[in-house]
Amino acid sequence: MQRRRALFLDADYAIRGGQTYARLFVKGKKSTRLHYLYDPYFYADVNEGERGAIENLSIKTREGQAVRPKRTEFVEKILFGDRKRLLRIYCHEPRHVPILREAIPFPCYESEIPFGRRFMMDMGLVPFSVISYEREGRTIKKFLGSRDGNPFMLRRFSFDTEVYNPLGAPRPSKDPIIMFSYSDSEGARGVVTFKKDHKPFVEVVENEKQMLERFFSIMDERDADVLFGYNTTNFDLPYMYERAKKLGIPLALGRDGSPYRLVRKGLINPLEIRGRIHIDLYPVMKFFGFTGLIRTDDYTLKNVYSTVTGKTATKIDRLDIWRQWDSNDISTLTDYALSDALATMELGEMAFPLLTELSTITRMPLFDVAYATSGQLVESLLMSEATARGMVIPPKPSGSAVSARLENPIQGAYVKLPAPGIYENIVVFDFRGLYPSIICSYNIDPFTIDREGDFNKSPTGANFLKSPKGLIPIVLDNLIDRRVLIKRELKAAKKDTEEYKKLSARSHALKILANSFYGYLGYARSRWYNRKCAESVTAWGRMHIMEAEEKANAAGFKVLYMDTDSLFLLLDGKTREDALHFLANINKELPEKMELELEGFYSRGVFVSKKAEEKGAKKKYALLGDDGRVKIRGFELVRRDWSGVAKDTQRRVLEAILRDGSKDKAVAIVREVVEQLRSGKVPLDNLAIYTQLKKEPDKYDIVSPELSAALKARKKGKTMERGSIVGYVITKKGKSISEKAEILEFAPDYDPDYYINHQVLPAVMKILKELGADEYELTHGGRQKGMGDFF
DNA sequence: GCCGTAGGACTACCA
DNA sequence: ACTGGTAGTCCTACGGCG
Numbered sequence: 001m002q003r004r005r006a007l008f009l010d011a012d013y014a015i016r017g018g019q020t021y022a023r024l025f026v027k028g029k030k031s032t033r034l035h036y037l038y039d040p041y042f043y044a045d046v047n048e049g050e051r052g053a054i055e056n057l058s059i060k061t062r063e064g065q066a067v068r069p070k071r072t073e074f075v076e077k078i079l080f081g082d083r084k085r086l087l088r089i090y091c092h093e094p095r096h097v098p099i100l101r102e103a104i105p106f107p108c109y110e111s112e113i114p115f116g117r118r119f120m121m122d123m124g125l126v127p128f129s130v131i132s133y134e135r136e137g138r139t140i141k142k143f144l145g146s147r148d149g150n151p152f153m154l155r156r157f158s159f160d161t162e163v164y165n166p167l168g169a170p171r172p173s174k175d176p177i178i179m180f181s182y183s184d185s186e187g188a189r190g191v192v193t194f195k196k197d198h199k200p201f202v203e204v205v206e207n208e209k210q211m212l213e214r215f216f217s218i219m220d221e222r223d224a225d226v227l228f229g230y231n232t233t234n235f236d237l238p239y240m241y242e243r244a245k246k247l248g249i250p251l252a253l254g255r256d257g258s259p260y261r262l263v264r265k266g267l268i269n270p271l272e273i274r275g276r277i278h279i280d281l282y283p284v285m286k287f288f289g290f291t292g293l294i295r296t297d298d299y300t301l302k303n304v305y306s307t308v309t310g311k312t313a314t315k316i317d318r319l320d321i322w323r324q325w326d327s328n329d330i331s332t333l334t335d336y337a338l339s340d341a342l343a344t345m346e347l348g349e350m351a352f353p354l355l356t357e358l359s360t361i362t363r364m365p366l367f368d369v370a371y372a373t374s375g376q377l378v379e380s381l382l383m384s385e386a387t388a389r390g391m392v393i394p395p396k397p398s399g400s401a402v403s404a405r406l407e408n409p410i411q412g413a414y415v416k417l418p419a420p421g422i423y424e425n426i427v428v429f430d431f432r433g434l435y436p437s438i439i440c441s442y443n444i445d446p447f448t449i450d451r452e453g454d455f456n457k458s459p460t461g462a463n464f465l466k467s468p469k470g471l472i473p474i475v476l477d478n479l480i481d482r483r484v485l486i487k488r489e490l491k492a493a494k495k496d497t498e499e500y501k502k503l504s505a506r507s508h509a510l511k512i513l514a515n516s517f518y519g520y521l522g523y524a525r526s527r528w529y530n531r532k533c534a535e536s537v538t539a540w541g542r543m544h545i546m547e548a549e550e551k552a553n554a555a556g557f558k559v560l561y562m563d564t565d566s567l568f569l570l571l572d573g574k575t576r577e578d579a580l581h582f583l584a585n586i587n588k589e590l591p592e593k594m595e596l597e598l599e600g601f602y603s604r605g606v607f608v609s610k611k612a613e614e615k616g617a618k619k620k621y622a623l624l625g626d627d628g629r630v631k632i633r634g635f636e637l638v639r640r641d642w643s644g645v646a647k648d649t650q651r652r653v654l655e656a657i658l659r660d661g662s663k664d665k666a667v668a669i670v671r672e673v674v675e676q677l678r679s680g681k682v683p684l685d686n687l688a689i690y691t692q693l694k695k696e697p698d699k700y701d702i703v704s705p706e707l708s709a710a711l712k713a714r715k716k717g718k719t720m721e722r723g724s725i726v727g728y729v730i731t732k733k734g735k736s737i738s739e740k741a742e743i744l745e746f747a748p749d750y751d752p753d754y755y756i757n758h759q760v761l762p763a764v765m766k767i768l769k770e771l772g773a774d775e776y777e778l779t780h781g782g783r784q785k786g787m788g789d790f791f
Numbered sequence: 792g793c794c795g796t797a798g799g800a801c802t803a804c805c806a
Numbered sequence: 807a808c809t810g811g812t813a814g815t816c817c818t819a820c821g822g823c824g
Contacts, residue, residue, distance in 0.1 A: 268807095290808095373807060373808075374808055375807070375808050376807090377808095378808075409809085409810070410809080410810075411810080412806095412809065412810030412811055413805095413806065413809095413810065413811070414811095415805085415806085415811060415812075430806090434806090435806095435809095515808090516808055516809095517808085518808080518809065519808025519809045519810095520808055520809090521808085521809085522808075522809050522810085523807080523808045523809075524807085524808095525807065525808095526808080534809075537809095538809085538810080563805065563806060563811090564805080564806040564810095564811090565806065566805095566806075610813070610814090611813075611814065611815095612813095612814090617812085617813065617814095618805085618811080618812055618813080619804070619805045619806080619811080619812055619813075620804090620805090620812090620813075633804085633805065633806095634803095634804060634805065634812085634813080635804095636814085638803095638804075639802090639803060639804065639814095640802095640803075640804095641802065641803065641804095641814095641815085691801090691802065691803090692802075692803085694801080694802070695801095700800085700801085701799090701800065701801090701817095701818095702799085702800060702801080702816080702817050702818070703816095703817075704800080704801065704802090704815085704816065704817075705815090705816075706801095706802090736816085736817080737815090737816065737817090738816080738817080758815085762814090762815095
């Protein structure tokens with residue numbers, strides 16, 4: 001028998017002759033599927049006496065089929081922290097599991113684990129590892145240990161479609177797809193269309209039908225393993241589906257010529273393409289935004305591409321596509337189409353290493369990772385690690401348990417109220433990985449709590465055993481330790497090499513995961529939710545930061561501000577050496593895993609008051625670093641829901657103060673901008689305010705400006721749904737602000753008064769106020785309306 | 792019915 | 807659909823006035 005090797009990707013199942021086979025998706029020389037006989041099962045907490053009755057169960061399904069267990073055995077497992085003998089009930093098919101589970105009037109476990117994942121966990125199968133196996137016919141007899149494989153063996157392929165859209169929004173029943181563009185990891189690139197264009201990369205066919213068919217054959221020729229697209233889930237693929245149906249041809253996306261399949265995964269419903277891994281980069285980029293990896297006002301391909309690469313993509317206005325097509329000179333359009341496919345490829349290639357690392361670490365297949373939330377990633381990792389240690393995976397909470405958890409939130413972090421003002425010589429310290437280090441230091445885990453033995457007592461009164469270590473601290477410790485090693489390797493590695501990229505992605509993946517553990521402990525739908533644990537984490541956090549504050553005061557520093565894990569001190573005549581000495585002293589008394597770090601020295605900082613009160617505003621400050629860099633948090637200028645003009649002006653004012661300490665300069669800047677706004681010359685792009693619709697448009701109680709703009713735009717054919725980011729401008733027409741709001745594309749003009757009094761001035765007034773009471777008196781002296789008069 | 796305002800709805804930020 | 811803490815805008819219902 002020949003021994004073969006292949007890169008393992010994913011697993012599900014197939015039924016043959018009444019038997020369940022795990023189906024492994026692998027890539028050797030080609031992409032193939034391997035089959036391996038494996039029975040699904042679940043556990044029941046029953047006595048020996050019940051075994052016979054369970055083995056004799058026979059449940060009639062609606063189709064009249066009898067469902068019986070295949071066999072049973074007692075196994076020793078760890079259930080909720082205690083050793084326990086459980087009955088493992090094997091079934092003939094995965095779909096029998098929930099049926100039999102329903103019929104057993106005793107506690108059952110692990111009956112809702114998808115079969116593919118069950119199999120992967122039991123076998124210790126890791127995505128992107130190389131397995132070696134012996135094959136007999138269509139099935140494998142055995143397969144062996146795995147080692148690191150190379151995800152870049154997979155061929156990545158990106159594509160984009162252009163659609164005819166004379167009415168703005170294209171109608172799939174009438175408007176054809178006019179162009180496909182693609183590129184792949186081997187350097188292929190091209191455009192397929194059905195109007196003449198003499199360019200080497202453009203392939204011209206007769207009609208739309210031929211074009212679709214040609215596109216499917218290109219995917220096969222290029223042997224695409226991974227399909228990158230942008231918003232393909234909601235737009236391109238469903239549109240292709242409609243067009244293919246209309247044209248009477250199969251939507252041959254899969255390796256076997258099958259169309260896509262809708263997979264339900266909670267709120268996201270990704271489209272699965274058989275034999276390939278479809279990665280829609282739009283949700284991926286949103287996830288990156290969530291983890292703080294990227295920062296952008298909206299998640300259009302154009303915007304994300306320029307924030308990620310620093311390059312700007314020249315684009316045709318989407319509304320112009322049909323005009324260009326009708327003009328019969330499609331040269332610009334083909335360029336544009338190709339650049340979209342290339343930009344998608346570039347984003348895909350940047351995301352790929354991080355996604356594959358997340359997949360390998362969490363044991364979650366790449367396709368799932370691409371659409372996963374951080375909660376699912378943590379859960380996947382914990383489920384694998386629990387299984388490897390003989391622990392029963394805790395069940396998902398019931399709906400009522402979820403509501404109860406939601407109604408009962410836990411106390412969070414401490415934030416110190418800063419006194420507004422302009423300060424000099426500031427040092428900032430923060431705890432490195434505060435919550436993860438607390439979880440590890442105090443062995444915080446749902447199953448180390450309130451048990452016999454030597455324990456750590458949390459400030460909330462909960463007791464956590466010192467040993468043995470709980471699953472969560474073990475897994476988290478491991479993530480942190482691995483990251484330390486990788487950072488060391490990273491220092492030795494040469495930048496811009498493949499190795500460096502891989503290590504850097506791995507480090508990042510480990511960080512994302514480690515930072516998600518605390519959230520997962522307090523997440524209402526978590527399998528490992530524990531109120532006392534989550535509460536203790538934050539309580540210990542508050543304790544440590546407040547102890548640091550006391551010590552700073554005792555050492556003669558003035559504590560300016562604190563938030564969760566950070567400490568802002570005024571040197572107040574002391575030297576930097578004093579500050580570092582203080583830091584060392586603090587660290588001497590902290591648990592081993594915890595460390596307070598120097599974040600930086602700052603020569604100047606601005607804290608402002610709240611809008612309505614004299615009190616200082618929390619989570620809002622600007623610092624000027626030694627290196628001349630400005631660090632800004634919380635100010636309107638970091639928010640997408642403020643106009644560009646207000647944000648730019650606020651930035652310039654802050655910099656004038658931080659760098660030059662000049663109020664005259666700051667005032668001059670504001671005067672200039674107000675003048676420009678009044679003149680009506682400010683481009684509308686600079687006036688757009690971006691706000692996301694977090695609900696379906698018809699689910700709102702009140703009509704906000706963004707909703708009003710979205711509803712008006714929808715009447716003109718724009719897609720506006722939950723998740724859409726609405727870029728709108730306040731125009732002159734209308735009474736209320738909502739009435740005046742129109743999306744950027746449809747805004748004919750802007751209302752200077754709104755932008756002066758509701759955008760620019762509010763953004764800068766609080767800062768100018770800190771420059772001195774004189775200006776404050778001047779602007780506030782008895783005047784409520786028309787703050788603009790001053791400028 | 793008009794006006795001004797408190798409280799609520801809502802979003803995006805910090806950590 | 808990982809957590810809580812926070813600022814801020816705009817809308818809307820409400821009470822006072824007449």
